[in-house]
Amino acid sequence: MSPLDLNGALDTIAASFSGIRQAGARPLAIGGDHLVTLPILRGLTDRPLGLIHFDAHSDTYDAFFGNRYNHGTPFRRAVEEGLLDPKRMVQIGIRGSISSAANYDFARAAGIRLVFIEEVMERGIDSVMAEARSIVGNAATYVSFDIDVVDPSFAPGTGTPEIGGITTHQAQKMIRSLSGLDIAGADLVEVSPPLDPSGLTALTGATLLFELLCAMVGA
Amino acid sequence: MSPLDLNGALDTIAASFSGIRQAGARPLAIGGDHLVTLPILRGLTDRPLGLIHFDAHSDTYDAFFGNRYNHGTPFRRAVEEGLLDPKRMVQIGIRGSISSAANYDFARAAGIRLVFIEEVMERGIDSVMAEARSIVGNAATYVSFDIDVVDPSFAPGTGTPEIGGITTHQAQKMIRSLSGLDIAGADLVEVSPPLDPSGLTALTGATLLFELLCAMVGA
Amino acid sequence: MSPLDLNGALDTIAASFSGIRQAGARPLAIGGDHLVTLPILRGLTDRPLGLIHFDAHSDTYDAFFGNRYNHGTPFRRAVEEGLLDPKRMVQIGIRGSISSAANYDFARAAGIRLVFIEEVMERGIDSVMAEARSIVGNAATYVSFDIDVVDPSFAPGTGTPEIGGITTHQAQKMIRSLSGLDIAGADLVEVSPPLDPSGLTALTGATLLFELLCAMVGA
Amino acid sequence: MSPLDLNGALDTIAASFSGIRQAGARPLAIGGDHLVTLPILRGLTDRPLGLIHFDAHSDTYDAFFGNRYNHGTPFRRAVEEGLLDPKRMVQIGIRGSISSAANYDFARAAGIRLVFIEEVMERGIDSVMAEARSIVGNAATYVSFDIDVVDPSFAPGTGTPEIGGITTHQAQKMIRSLSGLDIAGADLVEVSPPLDPSGLTALTGATLLFELLCAMVGA
Amino acid sequence: MSPLDLNGALDTIAASFSGIRQAGARPLAIGGDHLVTLPILRGLTDRPLGLIHFDAHSDTYDAFFGNRYNHGTPFRRAVEEGLLDPKRMVQIGIRGSISSAANYDFARAAGIRLVFIEEVMERGIDSVMAEARSIVGNAATYVSFDIDVVDPSFAPGTGTPEIGGITTHQAQKMIRSLSGLDIAGADLVEVSPPLDPSGLTALTGATLLFELLCAMVGA
C-alpha cells in the first residue's frame, strides 16, 4: 500500500484499529497529522462517541486548501459520518490569529462546545474540565490531544504553532482530570520531529502520552 | 545614505515617518534597535505624546557606553526633545540583574510611572493595564513594545534577554486592553533573527504585531 | 588527581571547601553533577545542617544504577553521614514520570518534607516558602538548587528534564524569600552546556546564581 | 486550486511555464519537490530536450511508494511523455546506500548516461563536464540541479541527504562549464527550510542559482 | 549489573561478544566510548588479531587522566593483553593539536604503523590502503572506525573533534578497500547524539556502518 495513496492509507489505518477493538483493547495512538483521528474513529466505533479535544484549532473546516480530507477537517467528517456525537463534544484551547470567525460556524451550529483559550485562562483548569466531564458524561468517549494546544515555548516542533497556549503543567492537570471517564481510545498528534531539533517537543509529547495512559486506566 | 551614519539614519527615518503622518496614516513599525523609536517620534509629532512602553529595561540612560544615542537612551532623549510627556508615560515589565538602582533616577524624577515585573505579577494584567490607560488618558499616545518584556522562553532571539518575564498570553491580554485609546503609532522592536535559530521569536513578534494592529483600529 | 577517580575527586572537593570554611567564607558553588553537593557538605560542616533543596527529583536513592555515589544518591548519603538533619530538610518541586512511589520512602521515613510540584502550584510560592523557612528555622542551612526544578522551556540544557516545572519568575521569588536565613553555603547544579545549544539554560543559571548571592548576603 | 490536488497543481505549473515560454523568456525555477521539473518541462517544450541533471538520485523509478507522480519518478515520466530525449540525457553525482541496482535499469535501457559519484571523483570535473557537453550538444537543453548532489556538510537541509557528495567548489565549477550551451531553462530543487535551521543550505542554493543564471546568459 | 561499574561492564560486554563468536558469527558493533573495543576483542579472540584503525587519535596512552581503562587507552591494553599483534596494526588519520609527541612513543616502540593525516592527504587513499592491507595480510583482522577520523564538518557530534580530517567520500573509499580481508569483527564508535543536534553525524555513522557491513561480506 502506498503511503501517498490517501484513501488507501485511511482504509489501512481503520482496519488496523478495528482489529484492536475486536481484540478487546483500547488504543493510545501517536500522530502524525491530525487526519489520523478520522480513520481511528472509523475502526473504533459504530455508534457516535463523545469527544474531549485539546487543540489550538477546531479542525472542522468543510474543506481546507480545497480538499475535504486533511488535518483541517477530521472532526467535521467524523460528525458527518456519525462517528462522533456533536452534543457530547468539547474543544479546549482554541485560538490563533489565522482563523476567521466563520471557522467556528459548523461547530456552533452542530452544538459542539468551543472553549477558547481566554476562557481556559480566566476560569482555570478545574472549572473547564468539570464542564468537559459533564458534557461527555458516562458514555464512551474519545480523547484527542493536538500538541499545539500547548504553548510553543514547551512544544515548538509542530506544523501550526500558535502563541499564548497552555503550560505543560496545565496540560498534565487537564489530562489527569479525565481519569474515571469511559475512554474508548485516545491519541496525541502533530509532533513533528523535523521541526523539533531541541527534542523538547518529543519530551513533552512522551510525558503527556504517559499521562493519557494513566488516565485511560483510571490511575 | 550610509546605514553606518547615525545622524543620517535618524534623519532619514524621521523624514519617512513624517511622510506617513502627512498622509494621514498611523504607523506600525518593526525594529531593530530600540533607538528607532526616537526618529519615529520626531517624524510623528510636534507636541508631547503619551507613551505605553512594554520592556524589561527603562531605556532612559543619559548615555550608554559613553554614547547618548543608542538603544539605552531613546526615551530620555524623547522627553528632553519634548516628543513625550513624562506625566503621561508608563513603562511596564521592568526588571533585570544588570541594572543598578540609579538607572531609574531619571524616570522617577521626571514622573514616569515604572511598573516593575514583580508588580505586574502581583496585581495582574487587568489592574496594571487599567492604571496604564488612566495615565495616558484620552490624548494621543504612542505604544512601544520591546520583545524582551516577554520571557526568553517565548522570545529568545533578542540582544539583552532577561529571565522572569511575562508570557505571550499575558502580552496578548496587555495589547488587547489598549483598544479604544488614541494610538498615534506603535512599534515592536528588538527581534534579532541571528539570535533566533528556532524562529520562535519571529512567530511571537509577528503575532503580537497582529494584536497591535487590531488594537490600533479598535478591534 | 584523576577526574575519573570518584573517591579522589570527592576528597579533593571536600578539602577545597574545607579551606573556604576555614577562611571564614561561605561558598556559592556551581555544578556539574548533583553528587558535588555531598563533598561540599563534607568540607563545610561537622554538624548537621538544614537544607532547602529545589529539584524535580528527591535524589535520595540508596543506590542508582547499582552505585551508591552518584547524582541519584547525594542527599541520602549526606543524611547517613550526619551532614544534614532530616528534620530540617525540605525538597521543593518534586515530580517526574520516571520515579516510582518507592523512591520517596527514605525521605518520608527520615522525616524530610517533600513538596511535590502540584502542591507548589496549588498553594503558591509565598505559602510554600513560609513553611520552608519555618522548617529550617534560624540555624545554619544549606541551599541546593538543581536547575531541573525549573521547567525545561526555561532551562532545557540538563540531563534529566521533567515537564511541568516552575517558571523562572517563580524561581526568583523562591530564592528571594531565603533572604535573612543563616545560609552556610549554596550551589546551583546540573546545567549541562552540551545540552544547551541555545544558551538559555546558561542565562537562567547565571541569573539565579545572582539571586542566590543576593539572598546569602541578605539583600 | 488546491495545493493538495496533484493533477491540478501539475496543470497550473505547466500553464505558468508555458506563459513564460510564449513571452520568449527562459525560466530559472526554484523547488521544492523534484516532481516540479515534470510540469515545467510540459510547459516549456513540445519536442524532446537534452538534459544535464545533477543529483544523488536518478529519479527514474516507474513508481515510488506505489505512486507514479512524485519526486522519485519525474525523469521517467518526462522521457515517456517525449519531453526529454534519453540519448541526450546525462545524470551526474549518482550515489546512495538506499538504492538497489535495479533502480538504474530504466536509465540504462533508455540510453541515459549515468555518471556515478566515484567516476566524478576519479576523472575530475573538467573531464566529466566535457563529456556532458558533448552528450547534449548544441541543441536545446534543460538543466536540473538537485541540491542533494552536494554533500550534506554543505547542504544539510534536504529530504534525502546522501554522504560522499561533491563540494560547493566542484558544484560551481560544474555549473560554470555549462556556459555557452543552449539552455532552454533550469531549476534548483529540494532545498527544505524546515531541515535547514543553520541556513547554510539556503546560502548554498542561492549562490548556485546565481551561478546558473550566469551560465544561462553565457557569462 | 550497574552501567557505572567499569569492570562489570567490561565483563558483560566481553561475555556477550564471546557468545557471538561461539555462534560462528562476526560482530559489527556500535559505540559509544572507544573503550568498548577492548572488551569486544576480549570476547572475540584468544590469539593476536591484526588491526586497521581509523581515528584522529592513537588511543595508546598508558593512562589518561590517571586512569588505565578509558577511551584514551584501549589499544595499548589490547596489545598488552595479547589481543592485538602490534606488527599487524595500522592507525590511519592521526592528528590533533592537543597531543604531545610523546603520545606516539608506545605505538612506535611496539611497531604499530602510524599514518598521520598529512600522509593520507599526500599519498592518497589508494596508496595508504594498499599498505594497510599488506600490513594486516591474510590473517584475521579487526577493524575499528572512530567517527572523529572524519572531519567535524561531516561528523560534528563526537567528544574530541579535530579539524583537518578526511571527507566522507574518502572514508567510503577506505572502507571499500577492506573488501576481501579476513575481517573478524568491526566497530564504529564515538558518535555522540547529544552533540549532534543536526543529525548529520548519525547519517554519516549509519552510512559508514553500511559500508563496513558490505566490506565484511566481500561485497
Added chain:
Amino acid sequence: MSPLDLNGALDTIAASFSGIRQAGARPLAIGGDHLVTLPILRGLTDRPLGLIHFDAHSDTYDAFFGNRYNHGTPFRRAVEEGLLDPKRMVQIGIRGSISSAANYDFARAAGIRLVFIEEVMERGIDSVMAEARSIVGNAATYVSFDIDVVDPSFAPGTGTPEIGGITTHQAQKMIRSLSGLDIAGADLVEVSPPLDPSGLTALTGATLLFELLCAMVGA
C-alpha cells in the same frame, strides 16, 4: 572609553599594540571585525610591512556603505597610511558572488597580488604559498587570517560567508608554510559566536590560532 566611539576605539587598540611592540613581543590577535587589523598595524609599525592575507574578500573598498572605516576598507587605509607595502602584499582565497569587478581595481592598481579561489584550487597550496613567501620575502610581514576564507561548512559562524572556500586541512597547510618568515604579528578575525550555535567555528578558529602561533615561532 565608549566601545561605540569608533575613533576612540581605534586609538585605544593602537596604543595597546604599541605597548606590546615596545615590550619586544609580537602579537597574535583575535577578532572581531576585520577593521581591528588597521589599529593593530598602526600600533605595531612605523614602516611598511609585507602582508599575507587569507580572506574571501579583498577588503580594499574606499568606502563601504558610505563609510571609510569599517570591515570593508582596512587594507586600503593601511596602504594609504604607509603601514603596508602594496608590492609586498598578497591576498589569498578571494571569491564571492556579491563583489563587482571594480572591487579589485585598487588592489590591482597598487600592485597587490590577488589570488582568487579558482587559482588556489588549480595550482594547489604548495605552489601558491611558495609564491606568497617570495612576495613578502625576508622582511617583516604581518599575517591576517579572516575565518571566511575557510568554507562555511567548516566555519559557518561568520558575518559574510561565501561558499566554495578552502578546507581546514588546506588552511592548516597554508599556515604551516609560513614558518620561517619574519612575522611581526598576526590575527584571526571574523569569528562570530552568535552565528555559531554548533561551536564548530570556534573549534576551527582556535585550532588555526594554534597553527599561527607555531608558525610565528618557527615550529
